[in-house]
Amino acid sequence: MSNGQTSILILDDEPIVSKRLKPSLEKKGYEVETFTKGADALQRVRERHFDIVVTDLKMEGVDGMQFLSEVKEKYPDTEVIVITGFATMATAKESFNKGVFDFLAKPFKLGEIAEVIAKAEAKIKKG
Amino acid sequence: MLKTLLYINEDLASSIALRYTAYLNKFSPLSLYVTHVVEQTEKEQAGTGLVKRAWEDGIVSSGEQLVNRMLRTENIDCPLAGRPKVVMGKREDETIYELRSGGYDLYIEGYLNTADPDQFYAVVSSELYSKSPCPILMVKNLSISKKCALLCASSVDPAVLVEKSMKILGDSTFKFDIVYFKFKDAEQMQILGKGDGGSNLQELESLLDKAGKSVDNVSVLAGNPEQVGDFLKQYALAVSTLPSRKSMRMQVLANSLAPVLLVR
Amino acid sequence: MKILVTLDAKNYSKNILKDVARLAGNTLADVVFLGVQDDTASPRQSLVNTLLKYQKDIYSYFSPDDLPYAEFSSDRLEEKGKGDWTISAKGMKEFTLRIKSGSVAKQTIAVAEEMNCDLAVLGCGGKAGCEWDGEMNVPLRIAKDAPCSVLVIKQTKKTNQIVSILDHSVVSQDSLEMINQLVTLNEAGLKIVGVQKKKDGHKAEVEKRMVELLRYYNDLEINVWVKLLNSEEVKPYVTNISRESIVALWMGKESLIKLLFSQSMVDKLLETTQSSLLILR
Structure with a gap:
């Protein structure tokens, strides 16, 4: 959290997701970086810490589960929120086993994810 | 490598055909050429001599742009063996001419699946299909399957089916199933025993064995053309002999959601 | 994802619970069960009991470790407004029972709008068509005017x-x-x-x-x-x-x-x- 601003990385290979989320979250005062390619997001995570990571599970090239494992391994205090268009009980379970903060199936409204992000932020601030 | 000619237009059928061709290339390497014919009505023709020539060049150039636009948009992972062949004239005549003069092994075109078997019959009984020197692959859908179906029925000559289809698919890495079709108008399609396939099925299996191809699965299906056509969607393509009349097998091919390779 | 499920005591409602549980379980959705009644004075006990029974049925489809919803602290629905009662439990995801008075189709559309739901689900009768008890064309009217996608479950067989x-x-x-x-x-x-x-x-x-x-x-x-x-x-x-x-x-x-x-x-x-x-x- 630099300058008191909560940093968020969003990874979804469908550009429309980031396009919808980024402006709405920035309006709420978050610092947001968006990625559509898992490899680029992975590279960025290796360079710097994010308070919150929002990631899709099904992506070309990089497996979403693998990405979330790497994020949690490197920064255990980063809260990860999984969003997926192909939800199953098994993927939800696996995500929670890997320590995700929440799991949202698409479609969802902006308000819903904003609420989850606010909760994750509150948890981080609480320490 | 199969010398292949793919027809491109600027529509959904061609979009599917282009992508499917790139998929096919993974299983059976293709030496791929693309073609487009700019069809003009007499009314649209202009002038004589140099004027006409300049006008024709312009028309062909717009056809080339169309092909390049499609190739750019679809950006398929399958290199072209030569420049796109864009000509002016009647699509059927020009395509037959190109297939004959170019010595192609395979012709591919997109054909969208519809509910109208007459429309399908009109295409497969056209001059292009009856005069084509090589088998024709009608691409109806994309696929992620690694299996092909040899579609057999009492009206199919197993010897032609095996000989001609193996010329195209013999060296491919596809796995093979046999689907034997028997017409039955019932609410649900029935899967019968192998014995119900009769002598044609036995001959087909034996010929495939001689050709060194093992068959993964044999399905003898009793159903209507729509049910069997739907069953075929699990395959990367269904191979059959070119139907010469409006038969139930023709209707199965019309209803097939999988691409159809027609040999004769 | 937020799912609104409109239910009554009939079989076409009972029969969709398994599908709803599967949908909710796989998508970890926030779920609202809505019952609609005529009178505005108080929630009808039989409807409350039906919805509570359905809630228990839904919970029973999950193993205790997988249940994303919490138990209600009581069985009493609180008045939210005139002819509007609710009870909620927030576990990892939220589960709500709501009873409203009025017409089934109108109230379903109103709640769908209010909760900003992504999917409205309801059952539909067998051979007798899709009439709900006492109200005509409920699924049709919801399908026509709901602000979200609508899933009308007719028969709960697995489709491929x-x-x-x-x-x-x-x-x-x-x-x-x-x-x-x-x-x-x-x-x-x-x-x-x-x-x-x-x-x-x-x-x-x-x-x-x-x-x-x-x-x-x-x-x-x-x-x-x-x-x-x-x-x-x-x-x-x-x-x-x-x-x-x-x-x-x-x-x-x-x-x-x-x-x-x-x-x-x-x-x-x-x-x-x-x-x-x-x-x-």
């Missing part, structure tokens, strides 16, 4: 195919995502059927939509099958395939399908279909 009927109208990202969830949930194949009028100017637009969808699914490495129909072929086709498939209809404002499937047609479809119908928004 979802057939989406598409015309030239815009396909929303939400509707695609809803289809994807149903494809995943049912481990089903997806067929996209483009509809065009025989002589119309929309042919290119329909094809354009289909190309977009094809690219979308191709990029996701999901196999879809496409088919093109003329408008007059749609009704017999849909009636035929609905025996074994979930039928999904895109019904945007400009939709040709909306015109084709006029009120009576959707109603007829709901009557004749043996599976489920998904109206996409």
Whole structure:
């Protein structure tokens, strides 16, 4: 959290997701970086810490589960929120086993994810 | 490598055909050429001599742009063996001419699946299909399957089916199933025993064995053309002999959601 | 995802609980169970009991470790407004029971709007058509006016195919995502059927939509099958395939399908279909 601003990385290979989320979250005062390619997001995570990571599970090239494992391994205090268009009980379970903060199936409204992000932020601030 | 000619237009059928061709290339390497014919009505023709020539060049150039636009948009992972062949004239005549003069092994075109078997019959009984020197692959859908179906029925000559289809698919890495079709108008399609396939099925299996191809699965299906056509969607393509009349097998091919390779 | 499920005490409601549990469990959705009654004085005890029983049934589909919802602290619904009572429990996800007074269709649409839900689900009777007790054309009226996608579950048998009927109208990202969830949930194949009028100017637009969808699914490495129909072929086709498939209809404002499937047609479809119908928004 630099300058008191909560940093968020969003990874979804469908550009429309980031396009919808980024402006709405920035309006709420978050610092947001968006990625559509898992490899680029992975590279960025290796360079710097994010308070919150929002990631899709099904992506070309990089497996979403693998990405979330790497994020949690490197920064255990980063809260990860999984969003997926192909939800199953098994993927939800696996995500929670890997320590995700929440799991949202698409479609969802902006308000819903904003609420989850606010909760994750509150948890981080609480320490 | 199969010398292949793919027809491109600027529509959904061609979009599917282009992508499917790139998929096919993974299983059976293709030496791929693309073609487009700019069809003009007499009314649209202009002038004589140099004027006409300049006008024709312009028309062909717009056809080339169309092909390049499609190739750019679809950006398929399958290199072209030569420049796109864009000509002016009647699509059927020009395509037959190109297939004959170019010595192609395979012709591919997109054909969208519809509910109208007459429309399908009109295409497969056209001059292009009856005069084509090589088998024709009608691409109806994309696929992620690694299996092909040899579609057999009492009206199919197993010897032609095996000989001609193996010329195209013999060296491919596809796995093979046999689907034997028997017409039955019932609410649900029935899967019968192998014995119900009769002598044609036995001959087909034996010929495939001689050709060194093992068959993964044999399905003898009793159903209507729509049910069997739907069953075929699990395959990367269904191979059959070119139907010469409006038969139930023709209707199965019309209803097939999988691409159809027609040999004769 | 937020799911609104409208229920009453009839079998067509009881029978959808398993499907709702599967949907809620796989998508970890926030769920609202809505019951509607005539009187405004207080929540009718029989309806409260029915909804509480349904809630227990839903919870029983989960193993204790997997249950994303909490138990209610009491069985009493609090008054939220006139003719409006509710009780909620927040676990990892939220589960709410709500009772409202008024008409089933109107209240379902109102709650769907209020909670900003992504999917409204309801059951639909068997041979007798889709009439709910005491109210005509409930699924049809909800399907017509709900602000979200609507899933009408007719028969709870597993289907292996979802057939989406598409015309030239815009396909929303939400509707695609809803289809994807149903494809995943049912481990089903997806067929996209483009509809065009025989002589119309929309042919290119329909094809354009289909190309977009094809690219979308191709990029996701999901196999879809496409088919093109003329408008007059749609009704017999849909009636035929609905025996074994979930039928999904895109019904945007400009939709040709909306015109084709006029009120009576959707109603007829709901009557004749043996599976489920998904109206996409």
